[in-house]
Amino acid sequence: MTKTQLIKSLQAPSIILLFLWMIVPLSMTIYFSFMRYNLMYPEREGPAGFSNYEFFLTDPALPDAVINSLILVGSVISISVVLGLLIAILIQKTFRGRGIARVMLISPFFIMPTVNALLWKNMFMNPVYGIFAFISTTFGLPVIDWLSDLPLFSVILMLSWQWTPFAILIFMTSLQSMDQDQVEAAEIEGAGFWAKFRYLTLPHLSRSIAVVIMIQAIFHLSVFAEIFVTTAGGPGYDSTNTTFLIFSQALMQFDAGVASAGGVFAIIIANIVAFFLIKSVAKGMAV
Amino acid sequence: MGYRSAKLIKHNLTVLSAWIFALLFFFPIFWMVLTSFKTELQAISVPPLFIFEPTLENFTLVQERSDYMSYALNSIITSFGATILALIIAIPSAYSMAFFPGRFTKDILLWMLSTKMLPAVGVLMPIYIMADAAGLLDSRTVLVIIFAFMNLPIIMWLLFSYFKEIPKEILEAGRMDGCNTWDELKHIVLPLSWGGITSAGLLSIVLAWNEAFWSINLTAADAGTLTALVASYSSPEGLFWAKLSAVSTLACAPIIVFGWFTQKQLVQGLTFGAVK
DSSP, rough: OOHHHHHHGGGGGHHHHHHHHHHHHHHHHHHHHTOBBBOOOGOOOETTTTTHHHHHHHHHTHHHHHHHHHHHHHHHHHHHHHHHHHHHHTSSSOOOHHHHHHHHHGGGGGOOOOOOOOOOHIISTTTTTTTHHHHHHHHHHHOOOOHHHSSOOOHHHHHHHHHHHHHHHHHHHHHHHHHHHHHHHOOOOTTHHHIIIIIIIHHHHHHHHHHHHHHHHHHHOOOOOHHHTTTTTSSSSTTTHHHHHHIIIITTTTTTHHHHHHHHHHHHHHHHHHHHHHHHGGGGGOO | HHHHHHHHHHHHHHHHHHHHHHHHHHHHHHHHHHHHOOHHHTTTOOOOOOOOOOOOHHHHHHHHHSSSHHHHHHHHHHHHHHHHHHHHHHHHHHHHHHSSSTTHHHHHHHHHHHHGGGHHHHHHHHHHHHHHHHTTTTHHHHHHHHHHHHHHHHHHHHHHHHTTTSOHHHHHHHHHOOHHHHHHIIIIHHHHHHHHHHHHHHHHHHHHHTOOHHHHHHTTTTOHHHHHHHHHHHOOOSHHHHHHHHHHHHHHHHHHHHHHHHHHHHHHHTTTTOOO
């Protein structure tokens, strides 16, 4: 074995371990998805053919759940990227107390998802005691019961509050490395804000934007805690995403078979999204 | 109006809007901390109370109901433990991939990231059954292992991009001087990418600290982390906002303070080394 081969063998542990981490649960999930297997009734175990899939795929809530998942991912990414860009540009100016403002802006990113959800649910969105209700009544506007009137939007709001700081954090740093001479040159040439933004800032940030979109897509496709704690997927299925549907239709019934069929479905969806993202976005990340 | 004063107004407007955003984003956290010092009655008062006599009652009650320190300790051990484990696995691999890339290195890295696309809910059943069979349910060990795998792909990406930035010539010079692989890693690669390694570690700690799905589903009393503690307060019985705020403040304070102190490093980590 040459030295190069020896060094290459260093890659083995991470690849093998991640492969096992992926393949063992994955194959067990696929296996269970074809089995009749309920943790509550272990004696009824046996092959199930495609019945688990049939049960899951014919669930009338499934189309809603898939659409909700996509709306969720799409909206949170759009909001956080647009708002993140705006705030990162604002905070680029030097002013007194900028350090404090910066720390305040990124703090929500460190908040636990469960805490985030509880905080918004109780102290802001509660129709009686919540701050939103207080603001509405102060201005004589109708009080909105956020979690039942606008459930999906409420979840989007919570997630955007948490993840816009993530976008700010990344764009902020990226902006620091922008070539200031170029900006000055553009200003002398008479470039306005939009011209500078369109032809200097945006191209400079393209890689960071790709990173933000990619990481957020990974996290938001499997949003669970925020929905679990606040709307529990409701009312009806208005805020149920795929992850939550599997949880409520199968795991709550201890039906490992159907849960696994749902899991396989979720994995396929995630990979379709991943495929398109990697195709379009990951190029900017230049490995 | 002169050019100068127009510019000044523009500057002030920018600063003003930056502060407005900062206050808006921080307000929920401020409100949570403030509520934790209120009585339950004050917590639900309409209009909301800004000035009141603070009480420590909630914190005492939370501590009485559940031992905060044991949950905090579990969070610290699992998030740091998982991060160290993941770094030990990732550093040699990333080093090897960055300096001796093969035809498939890029594909392998993308595949690694794609393992993060496996929805946790899809593989909960098998993991639960395996953990049960190994007698690891409600143990810190199982969380350390899961968090390590969960963060391994992201850590690999970060380290790879940092190592990539080290000029090859430095390594070659080292080799001329008779460095073996180990020396090379220890005396050249690690010191040069120290910032990157810490930031990868910090991000991994934050993600593990806030992880909720696995810690809620796989642990109970013994290995419960702070996320599980908070979730145990989320039951709908009654209005216990002040206590809930207290427990949330306790659960988030360590990581927020940690985040504030390390934000500079963290930023490097988050951008995949994209920002030079």
